[in-house]
Amino acid sequence: MFHGDCLRYLEQIPDNSVDALITDPPYSSGGLHMGARQQPPSAKYLQSGGGCNRYPEFTGDQRDQRSHLRWCVLWLTEAFRVLKPGAPVCLFSDWRQLPLTTDALQAAGFTWRGIAVWDKTEGVRPQLGRFRAQAEYIVWGSKGAMPLNRRAPALPGVVREPVRRKDKFHITGKPVALMQAIVKICEPGGLILDPFAGSGSTLVAAKLEGYRWLASEALQHNVQVASERVNSVSAATHVGPA
Ligand SMILES: C[S@@+](CC[C@H](N)C(=O)[O-])C[C@H]1O[C@@H](n2cnc3c(N)ncnc32)[C@H](O)[C@@H]1O
Numbered sequence: 001m002f003h004g005d006c007l008r009y010l011e012q013i014p015d016n017s018v019d020a021l022i023t024d025p026p027y028s029s030g031g032l033h034m035g036a037r038q039q040p041p042s043a044k045y046l047q048s049g050g051g052c053n054r055y056p057e058f059t060g061d062q063r064d065q066r067s068h069l070r071w072c073v074l075w076l077t078e079a080f081r082v083l084k085p086g087a088p089v090c091l092f093s094d095w096r097q098l099p100l101t102t103d104a105l106q107a108a109g110f111t112w113r114g115i116a117v118w119d120k121t122e123g124v125r126p127q128l129g130r131f132r133a134q135a136e137y138i139v140w141g142s143k144g145a146m147p148l149n150r151r152a153p154a155l156p157g158v159v160r161e162p163v164r165r166k167d168k169f170h171i172t173g174k175p176v177a178l179m180q181a182i183v184k185i186c187e188p189g190g191l192i193l194d195p196f197a198g199s200g201s202t203l204v205a206a207k208l209e210g211y212r213w214l215a216s217e218a219l220q221h222n223v224q225v226a227s228e229r230v231n232s233v234s235a236a237t238h239v240g241p242a
């Protein structure tokens with residue numbers, strides 16, 4: 001795993017060489033105004049499974065809306081270059097950043113194909129008189145045409161998976177079971193790119209499902225956690241051609 005800025009990493013990857021982009025970038029969300037948005041992630045994302053103070057802060061989550069959009073287009077444009085034609089892309093987003101995320105995806109050249117839902121279940125903190133903030137979203141698309149005969153299964157539009165403490169190693173850590181459902185959009189044995197690896201949930205899922213992966217992460221602590229997690233699981237082997 002590359003330790004450093006994803007833009008420095010992406011520029012080293014050859015054109016048309018990656019089979020899927022599956023990533024959970026910083027959302028720069030958590031508030032409609034700068035004062036709220038510039039709080040540390042531990043203050044903004046309290047409801048995500050609780051216990052945020054157990055995890056180190058992370059970086060890149062304080063941009064205002066205009067600069068966040070420009071930055072997303074920057075890294076997505078590099079990701080577009082490195083993906084193979086027809087390759088799928090999946091980007092996590094919350095409700096506030098959904099419009100920006102779908103704009104950024106398309107501005108970078110991808111074809112937007114839909115939104116899947118991560119249902120975090122009723123374990124998420126309820127709020128009196130309001131809807132529970134129970135879902136996050138997977139904005140998905142492809143690099144141009146995406147043939148219907150790709151070697152990938154029919155995927156669920158909603159993945160219902162709680163955040164479990166024993167499976168969470170990052171303030172915004174995603175459950176491995178959720179990521180195992182999502183990585184299957186990649187053709188068997190393919191190469192998955194996650195430029196914002198965090199604690200490595202995508203990489204663990206990729207390895208468990210028999211995929212190869214490429215990843216970057218800005219913070220050394222997360223690089224170490226992710227590496228240990230990936231090394232602790234055994235890779236599945238796929239039957240059939242990679
Ligand atoms: C939302 S978290 C990913 C969490 C991950 N899905 C997990 O389950 O642990 C985003 C990660 O991107 C990293 N990050 C932020 N800006 C970055 C950049 N420019 N290059 C590489 N990593 C970056 C942060 O340190 C953070 O760990």
